[in-house]
Amino acid sequence: MTEARTDAVREADQPGFDRRLLPPMMLGSVLNPINSTIIAVALIPIGKALGAPPSQTAWLVSALYLATALGQPVVGRLIDIFGPRRLFLVSTSLVGVAGVVGTLAPNLWVLVAARVLLGFGTCAGYPAAMALLRSEANRTGRDSPAGVLTALAVTNQTIAVIGPLLGGLLIGLGGWRATFALNVPLAVAAVLLGLLRLPKPAGTGGGMGVEAGTEAGGGTGAEIGGESPRRGRPDTQLDLPGMGLFAATLISLLLFLMNLHLRDWYLLAITAAAGAAFAARELRAATPFIDLRVLGGNTPLLVTYGRALVSYVVAYAFLYGFTQWTEEGFGLSPFHAGLVQIPMFLLGIGASIVSGRRQGVRGKLLVGAVGQIVACLVMLTLHGDSPVWMLVVVALIFGVPQGLNSLALQNSVYFQADPERTASSAGLLRTFAYVGSMVASSTTAASFGQRANTGGMHHLAWIMLGAGVLFLLVTVFDRTLGRVATTDTQAAK
Template sequence: MTAPAGRWAAAFRRGGRPRGGAAPGTAPTTRPDKGPDQAAFDRRLLPPLVLGSVLNPINTSILAVSLVPIGAAFGAAPAQTAWLVSALYLATAIGQPVVGRLIDLYGPRRLYLAGMALGGLAGLVGTFAPNLGVLIAARVVLGFGTCAGYPAAMYLIRSEADRTGRDSPAGILTLLAVASQTVAVIGPPLGGLLIALGGWRSTLALNVPLAAVGFLFGMWRLPRTDVPPRREGTRLAAELDLAGMLLFAGALVTLLLFLMNPHVELWWLLALTAALAVGFVVREVRAGKPFVDVRVLRGNLPLVTTYARALLAYLVAYAFLYGYTQWTEEGRGLSASQAGFIQLPLFATAIVVSTTMGRSTDIRVKLLVGAIGQVVASSLLFLLGAGSGIWLLLLVSFAFGIPQGVLNLALQNSVYQQADPARMASSAGLLRTFSYLGAMAASAATGAFYPHRADSAGLHELAMLMLVVAALFLVITAADRSLARTGSSLAKG
């Protein structure tokens, strides 16, 4: 371990961070037009940070009300349209740590702009997709396009802390969480409105203006990064650990192929997944510059536990988002616009909870509130049936809003405190990767429990899975003593 890296590691073990200076391995950023207050967070960065972070959530929430109309348009069952969910999250799960590592090495500007361009392209392809296969391909492109926003945001927040010599305000992290919740509020009703006015294709076309605005803000506000000469040209392959990336991607692809069609005769996919995963770990241990430094993860159990919690939490969250919304349309008989408005209490509550609890630095309390909330909310799904009143549907949506708001914020704060600052962007990317692994598992479960249509029996089976996963999340959180130390150095702002 180099001396600078040792200084960061020693500071982490003490529960703090060294003040001043850039994290090891990062390049300086230039801001020729900096304002007079050099010790304050540069709030001119906020528009591109927020726009980059919300492109994925808005596509997530809009798709929840689009799945049934898309299935009707192409004659596809829920088990087939589930690929629209899984394809995006597979691409994002693979791309987030890759792009995060590139941002750690080269800075956020170019990666952010490239991501916005891909997002716009995906919107165009999806708008004119002639069949389900092309639409799935557009979602893959969109997944890669949304990879840069969140790692870039976390990188810039960390770099601002290094520049000012103090931790960035907790309010900045809260803003990112609240922004994601806000667009999620807008997503379902907006999706329902767009479908009513222009059909499901208009929900894909929305990405074109969003990506254009994000691109312009990125060009205008993001700082340019001075890339060290040793990272140019032929050294790129060595810096990126392409072998590790391919093994990582291969393991995710084979795992998803099995999850989307879990039959005994496909056992070999699980065996191949295990082999690729073992090969990935061996490769990363031996690599001089690993894609994912498993040695650091091995010595940072709190961060590993946070990633495990993210997988469990988002499995429940996405199973509800897609499984419940499809049920309200097919099992309960609501229109797409009505199903979208039924989701409003969830996301509105999440905004209030995120804003309120964002003022607290006690991450353990946030996680416990979220875990208990998921257990209670999952239990309410057993009360639903084809004749359930609208008031009960709204109550269930409200109940899920509490864990939705608090867990997103708590997990984000956890990574900010637990990760090596020199790998903040890639660590943030890995958080999203594990979140999307949960989303893929939720998509596979939804397809399995809704083989032909989203009926009440399938919803109750899905609810049982969600309840078990939520209970496991609660047990892991309650037993984690390291959480008492996490969050103590978050600055309030």
């Protein structure tokens, strides 16, 4: 008992998580989801104003995710090396520029360019938040509280609640251009918070250990720019050729997914060639952009990435496809279409809060998988003359996986990833999620064609159902999830 009391006193004397970091972490991480959810209710008004069908306005979704899927692991790697402050400030400033370009855009393709800028501008928020969590764990000598991870997930879901409703209000007050203008004050607030709250570098070339870990006098040599104890080599160099080949692989793949057709077979050939060159480069590089040897040996993390891809195919197909159908196929206004989405996000927040401090991720993922399947089955029963309460029921059912899956995937990566590459691993999680969004956007465009009608919505629901079943199977047969439960429990203490 004496030894236990001594351990308790020692733990109480350790510094706690610096709560001043939470505002910039949260605001930075929500810049992407708020633009994702607002555009869901703006697609139909934009299409009508610019004379573009759903098959073309789908590029407004894909442009952001193409840029973000490419940029997040790149920016995450830069954050691992140089720390979050500079990358956060530059990136969030770009969000403000994108807001101005989008507000003044004269046509659809300039608007698509603005969404690309938004994608790159929102790249730093989430990897920076995860890197700060890891640096605080190094500084305090203990894992960051599970409540902080939960708060990060709940913040993203809270913004998702506000997004569709806010988008509908903005469209009603100032038209669809107001949804882009919103990014200007958000970017100003993020930059100011970053300047005031994010730790300043104490030196150069030091990554997170320099920015956050040095204050406590801790950190390893690798953290302050020395030799990596894991690999015995410098780990602060940029692998520019690897980043370029990664970009070529991802862009060609996503361009193919955006317009599925046999005539575009050459894009798959480019994807295969660039992917092979990328793998060859990373296996030879002294400081690879993505350490394929380490990643290849981390099967649990690879499975988590695959699970994220499949999960987000369902989530984003519902967010964009179902919302477009409620406006054009069912006849709701953008504001009322946003209202229909609110029950999903509210229940998602509740699910995250209730499950946030409970150990393990397996149970969360299983319940989330079943929730996706049930919701897709209910979607297949909907028609243009269905009662509005049926739309709300579908949204409520989707709220369960909305809250559980995102939290479980985030926690899985935090505990499965190499601590030295927390930010880039978190960025790679988002990359797989955004590849899933590309698939969802492509299948939505193919299902609807020129108009978001009920037949197209049912076609999309069948695709979502198949992805939901695959997600369930991958989760049921993944025996490594039990290890995350043990670590998750330790972090919650």
